[in-house]
Amino acid sequence: xxxxxxxxxxxxxxxxxxxxxxxxxxxxxxxxxxxxxxxxxxxxxxxxxxxxxxxxxxxxxxxxxxxxxxxxxxxxxxxxxxxxxxxxxxxxxxxxxxxxxxxxxxxxxxxxxxxxxxxxxxxxxxxxxxxxxxxxxxxxxxxxxxxxxxxxxxxxxxxxxxxxxxxxxxxxxxxxxxxxxxxxxxxxxxxxxxxxxxxxxxxxxxxxxxxxxxxxxxxxxxxxxxxxxxxxxxxxxxxxxxxxxxxxxxxxxxxxxxxxxxxxxxxxxxxxxxxxxxxxxxxxxxxxxxxxxxxxxxxxxxxxxxxxxxxxxxxxxxxxxxxxxxxxxxxxxxxxxxxxxxxxxxxxxxxxxxxxxxxxxxxxxxxxxxxxxxxxxxxxxxxxxxxxxxxxxxxxxxxxxxxxxxxxx
Numbered sequence: 326x327x328x329x330x331x332x333x334x335x336x337x338x339x340x341x342x343x344x345x346x347x348x349x350x351x352x353x354x355x356x357x358x359x360x361x362x363x364x365x366x367x368x369x370x371x372x373x374x375x376x377x378x379x380x381x382x383x384x385x386x387x388x389x390x391x392x393x394x395x396x397x398x399x400x401x402x403x404x405x406x407x408x409x410x411x412x413x414x415x416x417x418x419x420x421x422x423x424x425x426x427x428x429x430x431x432x433x434x435x436x437x438x439x440x441x442x443x444x445x446x447x448x449x450x451x452x453x454x455x456x457x458x459x460x461x462x463x464x465x466x467x468x469x470x471x472x473x474x475x476x477x478x479x480x481x482x483x484x485x486x487x488x489x490x491x492x493x494x495x496x497x498x499x500x501x502x503x504x505x506x507x508x509x510x511x512x513x514x515x516x517x518x519x520x521x522x523x524x525x526x527x528x529x530x531x532x533x534x535x536x537x538x539x540x541x542x543x544x545x546x547x548x549x550x551x552x553x554x555x556x557x558x559x560x561x562x563x564x565x566x567x568x569x570x571x572x573x574x575x576x577x578x579x580x581x582x583x584x585x586x587x588x589x590x591x592x593x594x595x596x597x598x599x600x601x602x603x604x605x606x607x608x609x610x611x612x613x614x615x616x617x618x619x620x621x622x623x624x625x626x627x628x629x630x631x632x633x634x635x636x637x638x639x640x641x642x643x644x645x646x647x648x649x650x651x652x653x654x655x656x657x658x659x660x661x662x663x664x665x666x667x668x669x670x671x672x673x674x675x676x677x678x679x680x681x682x683x684x685x686x687x688x689x690x691x692x693x694x695x696x697x698x699x700x701x702x703x704x705x706x707x708x709x710x711x712x713x714x715x716x717x718x719x720x721x722x723x724x725x726x727x728x729x730x731x732x733x734x
Contacts, residue, residue: 333723340610343617357620362627362701363409363424363566365575371435372562373421380556384470387543389419391551392558394544395442395513396421409625421558435560444468444552446499447509449519458509458516463499467492468553471546476534482542484533486549493529501525512552518545574628582635586612589642597649603724604645604717611641611716615709624708630701637709643680644717647673666725670718677718684710 349359363370375392377385389412397410400423409424423438444465447458469487476483488496499508500522507519520533533545590608593601615634619626652669660668688710691703 329723329726333720333727336610336720336723340613343613347613347616347620357623359620360623360625361426361575362625362630363426364628365578365626366426366572367566367569368424368426370562370564370566371423371425371438371560373423373438373558374561375419375421376557376559377419381470384550385419387472387547388550388556389421391547391549392442392556393421394547395551396423396438396558398515399438399513400425420561435563438560441557442513442552444510444512444549446496447511448499448503449507449509458511461495461499463492463495465553467495468549470553471549473539473542473546474532481534482537482539483535484537484542484545484549486531486533488529488531490529493527496529496531497525497527500531510549512548517548578628578631578635582631582638585635586638589639593642593645599729600645600649600652600725603721603728604642604649606724607645607716607720608638608641610720611713612638614716615712618708618712619705624704625701626705627701629699630705633702633705634709637706637713640684640710641713641717644673644677644714645721647676648717648721662729666722666729670722674718677714681710681714 346357373396375389377388380388393410393412400410409422409426411422413420413422442465446461446463448461450457450459467488469489469492471484471486474483474485475481503522504524505522507521509516510518510520518533520535537545586608590601590605593604593608595601597604615637619634624630648669651673652665655665655668655672656662685707688703688707692700692707695703
């Protein structure tokens with residue numbers, strides 16, 4: 326880089342903007358507030374058991390995923406900040422885990438969450454600019470199931486629905502009366518699709534076509550099966566975490582992170598003198614940039630996630646230590662400061678690359694093969710490691726290039 330001073334100035338400016346953005350009570354909080362997990366702000370942790378005994382084995386995955394989607398939308402209706410809804414398996418049984426951060430009064434939410442999803446079909450009356458949906462007696466109880474298929478002519482994804490005998494008769498009458506008109510499909514009183522009836526459909530088999538992607542069609546199948554197949558959910562465990570306990574945990578984590586950062590910086594300055602000062606400045610830039618990435622993504626921060634981030638603070642100076650030690654070796658061999666700096670970065674890079682690659686691979690494995698808190702730890706570890714490589718290699722290099730000029734001999 327021919328203009329290291331300009332590049333360094335841009336990095337510092339970006340770090341200052343990031344610092345303003347991540348400050349909890351700053352301007353950035355109005356645009357993008359921090360997402361804090363249940364263990365940091367308190368709330369409720371709910372575990373629901375799913376009764377799949379009446380669902381065929383091949384349909385169970387789509388039913389469970391559909392239920393998760395329905396529950397997540399139900400929770401969002403309560404205005405809950407950043408709810409977490411995910412599926413867990415234990416002893417061959419599927420469970421839905423619902424984490425409601427910051428919720429104090431949970432009784433009404435529990436009542437509505439626990440209701441089995443309700444699927445129904447409605448006629449559509451369009452009067453000018455207004456649209457009216459008229460209830461019919463065709464509901465999810467008449468639907469045997471839905472599956473993703475491909476149009477044999479266009480090879481495009483579509484959704485095939487199968488009705489039982491009674492439902493087939495109701496559906497036949499409904500389509501006969503609405504040829505050329507749309508029929509609305511609702512799940513929990515929320516419109517999920519409004520296909521147009523092309524012709525009278527007999528036999529209990531129907532296909533919904535459209536400009537679906539595979540993912541969109543699969544999501545629609547999951548919603549159909551969630552509202553059609555009998556898979557009631559039951560609350561089997563509830564834990565309430567005090568907001569005071571979460572707030573206390575957050576303060577302790579911040580204090581521990583600040584002390585740890587200070588001690589790392591103190592060691593670097595004491596041992597490497599001027600080089601340590603530049604490493605410490607790079608570390609501060611790393612912290613602000615990483616927190617900005619967390620907030621932009623955004624990542625829901627938990628105690629485990631913060632632990633992963635704090636771990637990367639110590640790891641962030643590892644690369645600097647390798648570089649500085651290489652530089653000292655090159656100076657002892659008789660190289661100039663500029664040459665030792667270049668050689669130090671070049672020779673330290675393979676070790677930095679390999680050590681960080683192993684950490685990145687570990688974080689990726691943890692993220693994709695675990696769940697819940699371990700995933701949060703893995704994600705913050707992964708992002709922190711990637712940003713630390715930038716701060717240690719790029720930022721520190723520019724500091725040295727700008728401020729450690731070669732003295733004339």
